[in-house]
Amino acid sequence: MTDDSVSDQDEETGRLQAISRVQAQSLAVLRGLTVEVEVLMGATSITIGELLDLQSGSVVALDRGVDEPVELLVGGQVIAHGELVSVEGEMGVRITQIVAAEAEA
Numbered sequence: 001m002t003d004d005s006v007s008d009q010d011e012e013t014g015r016l017q018a019i020s021r022v023q024a025q026s027l028a029v030l031r032g033l034t035v036e037v038e039v040l041m042g043a044t045s046i047t048i049g050e051l052l053d054l055q056s057g058s059v060v061a062l063d064r065g066v067d068e069p070v071e072l073l074v075g076g077q078v079i080a081h082g083e084l085v086s087v088e089g090e091m092g093v094r095i096t097q098i099v100a101a102e103a104e105a
Helices: 003-031 049-054
Strands: 037-040 072-076 075-087 091-099
Touching: 072 091
Parallel strands: none
Antiparallel strands: 037 072, 072 075, 075 091
């Protein structure tokens, strides 16, 4: 290995370390941001007439079974699947699968 190739490797290593530091700093900034997470339990289509007929006690059937996974969305994108759970008397979601970015693209 020549001195030039060692010097080139050292430069490349230095560049990669600098990039890594910048990425770590960027990630630290992002970790402090707040995002809204939505949980999609299901959907349905109804006519305007059916919508107008809704009243207290009406039941709207969704397109998913009670035991089927729900979807967690951030910015309209599915990021995970999970199951509904009770957390101290409130609804929660137990994550069962994280969705790979390329799978939803």
